[in-house]
Amino acid sequence: MSRARTSDDICLPLHIGSKVTIKNYNTFLHHYGSSGYKFRFNLNSDNTTGEVYIIGMTSTAHEDIIIRLQEFFKVPNNGVVDDPPIIVTGQVLHYVPGGTRVETAPDACVLPSVAFVPKPAASTVIPRPPGDKCGNPHARIMCEVAVGQSVGELGRKCLSWMREPYVRAVINIKILEPILNMREPTTGYYYRTMTAKLYRQGMLVQRWDFGNIKKYSGDPITDPPGYNAPNLAAYQITIIGKYLMCNLCIKKSQ
Numbered sequence: 001m002s003r004a005r006t007s008d009d010i011c012l013p014l015h016i017g018s019k020v021t022i023k024n025y026n027t028f029l030h031h032y033g034s035s036g037y038k039f040r041f042n043l044n045s046d047n048t049t050g051e052v053y054i055i056g057m058t059s060t061a062h063e064d065i066i067i068r069l070q071e072f073f074k075v076p077n078n079g080v081v082d083d084p085p086i087i088v089t090g091q092v093l094h095y096v097p098g099g100t101r102v103e104t105a106p107d108a109c110v111l112p113s114v115a116f117v118p119k120p121a122a123s124t125v126i127p128r129p130p131g132d133k134c135g136n137p138h139a140r141i142m143c144e145v146a147v148g149q150s151v152g153e154l155g156r157k158c159l160s161w162m163r164e165p166y167v168r169a170v171i172n173i174k175i176l177e178p179i180l181n182m183r184e185p186t187t188g189y190y191y192r193t194m195t196a197k198l199y200r201q202g203m204l205v206q207r208w209d210f211g212n213i214k215k216y217s218g219d220p221i222t223d224p225p226g227y228n229a230p231n232l233a234a235y236q237i238t239i240i241g242k243y244l245m246c247n248l249c250i251k252k253s254q
Contacts, residue, residue, distance in 0.1 A: 012055055012056065012148055012149065013040065013053035013055045013150075013153065015052075015053055016053065016054055017051065018052075020049060021049050022041075022043075022050065022100065022101055025050065025102065025103075026101075026102070029104075030093075036058045037057055037058075038054070038055050038057070038058075039052060039053065040052070040055045040157075041096075041102050043100060047100070050102070055149050055150075056146060056147070056148050056149030059148070062145055062146075062147045062175070065145045065173055066090065066107050066108050066143070069108050069145070069171075070088045073086065073110050083115065085112070085115070086111075087111045087112070088109075089108070089109060090108055091105035091108075092105055092106075092109055092134075092136075093133035093134075094106075094130075094132045094133060094139065095130070095133070096160060097160060097164040104157075106142040106143055106144055107145045108142075108145075109142050110139060110141035111132075111136065111137050111138065111139040119131060119137060120137070120138075130164065138166040138167070139167065140167060140169070141167070141168060141169050141171070141239065142170045143170075143171050143172070143173075144157055144158055144172040145172070146172070146174045146175065151174055151195075154174055155172075155197075159199070161199075168200065169199060169239050171197070171198050171199075171237065171239070172197050172199075173196045174194060176194060176211075177192065178190030178192040179192060179218070189212065191211075191212055191220055192212070192213065193209060193210070193214070193215045193225075195207065195208070195209050196237065198239070208237070210225065210226070210227040210235055212225065
């Protein structure tokens with residue numbers, strides 16, 4: 001299992017619970033799920049208990065990216081705040097695909113308004129479609145952002161979301177550690193690289209490497225990154241006809 005280190009040199013994933021029942025884990029999430037930690041529940045062979053791990057912790061960069069993602073997804077609402085057609089929110093609990101009733105949450109998610117898609121309890125679709133933990137329409141787009149969380153953990157969760165047919169797309173962003181003692185001369189921001197991936201049902205995964213320094217390079221001046229200006233077509237992510245631009249993380253590296 002790959003391990004990641006946080007800025008405080010804590011090795012992740014960190015095992016914090018053994019033989020925890022699904023019910024107790026879900027209750028734990030309700031009380032502590034938004035306290036700055038990201039958790040993983042590994043189901044044991046008995047299918048009733050599991051091992052609990054901390055796989056990530058929030059940071060300023062992590063939260064800034066999530067907020068920016070949410071703002072981009074709100075653009076089609078044209079400024080409507082009350083009862084918008086597209087609901088964009090944060091860590092809404094959903095059930096892990098697969099029927100175990102284990103709960104989990106993306107960093108951000110996008111779902112349709114009940115004015116367009118009824119709640120599962122009121123749906124005429126048979127069998128009844130899935131919903132979130134509160135019975136609202138299931139999110140169609142999931143967003144996952146990782147700083148201390150490993151690439152392996154990030155990819156595992158994205159692939160898990162894609163097991164749910166109602167999830168149309170998953171976007172993830174991995175923010176790599178800043179290169180210490182290397183700052184942009186004009187802004188003072190640390191140099192760091194980032195990777196974005198887009199998963200869509202029935203399509204190949206797309207990937208973009210970006211940031212203010214090229215991946216695996218230590219020379220941003222003579223070996224500049226490909227992303228060096230806003231609105232470059234090669235660094236735009238298209239989801240349902242709307243553009244989500246990958247320059248969203250570059251300036252959060254102080």
